[in-house]
Amino acid sequence: MLTQVATALPGKPDIALPLRGKATDESSRLRALGIAMSFGRNMEIYAEGEPAGNVYKVISGVVKISKLLPDGRRQISAFHSPGDMFGFEVDDRHYASAEAVTSVKVIVYKRQSLLAASTRSADLVRDLLNLTMVGLRHTQEHVLLLGRKNALERVAAFLLDMAKRAKGDSVVELAMTRHDIADYLGLTLETVSRMLAELMEYGAIRLEGARRVHLLDSERLAAMSA
């Protein structure tokens, strides 16, 4: 269904690149239906509560969607990889913020263009519906993880999920910090670190530097993840 959206709304081929950061976000060039944009590591793509004028599709890199409590506690609800779309909202405000985990390329669509196009193309609406339902299912899976799984299970499930995105490759490059992982899994970074150590002791994984994880025994990992 991502294909459909991309087909219905082909991004203009990478003109105006490289654009960096938020300032260019409101560029008049965005009047075009879809336009390529880049964001550096840790750059904000949009902020919580901001008018939701744009919808994004990841071309390369990883994006995190997060929400803050007043006292600074943070929950990351999703990491988005190439092919994923994000930023599409029920109303006209962004419910959460989006930041680049690595340097990121996206295609930006005008929300209005999407909405307008959707009155003409039933297929497009169906694509958006499908997209949203896939997001809903992923989020529900996350609810189960956060509500009922212990720290070890969460980390094991996270690694398997990351491996699945990497087309099942058993060597996973983690784009994000332990802190981000913790905020995604509802843990602290220390606990994430300890659980990784524990998974190593079990022989389920091997770390090669902090960011590269070999899944030695996916079977076992899967058994541990629930």
Place this chain on the structure above:
Amino acid sequence: MLTQVATALPGKPDIALPLRGKATDESSRLRALGIAMSFGRNMEIYAEGEPAGNVYKVISGVVKISKLLPDGRRQISAFHSPGDMFGFEVDDRHYASAEAVTSVKVIVYKRQSLLAASTRSADLVRDLLNLTMVGLRHTQEHVLLLGRKNALERVAAFLLDMAKRAKGDSVVELAMTRHDIADYLGLTLETVSRMLAELMEYGAIRLEGARRVHLLDSERLAAMSA
């Protein structure tokens, strides 16, 4: 948007009532576009993994959507009140199970009818999209609660949410047991009970029997919920 769905797909007026429980679920009468059905307290409306042939709209009562881990841990992802729809899935299997918390009346739609109708009516697809996005937002709010809020905050937030559904009435009737609340909030029933006791001590609520809660100080409750 629920109105739209109801308009596009008017349930046949309560024929074949009262029907009880799962056995009648597959009744040939369901060939009609929308049909009324009733379920008794604790009855299963559909099970996890079951073919997702139907979509439901709550007319009266409360429905819980839950998922089990292999060892029996349970997470309730949502409680549905009158007006809510549930059971619409990305693929053709139910991702979670649905059970009647109280006795429940629903209108049942054939998934195929919806899908077929949606190829004809762009409005209908848009309604389903909106519906799904509202569900997604609620679930994301829940992710924040489960990932980052403590027990007291969770219970306070839960009570406020229940009050909001009851059109903001400050007296809330809890349809569900402490156990269900706990499985929704990612806690144990004992902790839910203790947090309610604590909220009473703070003068934020008053319990009148276990199931009726007076919100004495919604301000305070809101401040506590984050």
Place this chain on the structure above:
DNA sequence: CGGGATATTGACTCTTATCAATGCCCGTGG
């Protein structure tokens, strides 16, 4: 190659879970 950010590890604390006993409410049947 050096230094700041990131990660690991350890000691201890605190929140929530667990296990257990008791109490309460509500519906049912006498």
Place this chain on the structure above:
DNA sequence: CCACGGGCATTGATAAGAGTCAATATCCCG
């Protein structure tokens, strides 16, 4: 109408899991 019984809820004592605080260690990134 009252008494009984069973689910449901409360409360207490203790344990366990994850958080917090703090001290290194390691890894990249320039």
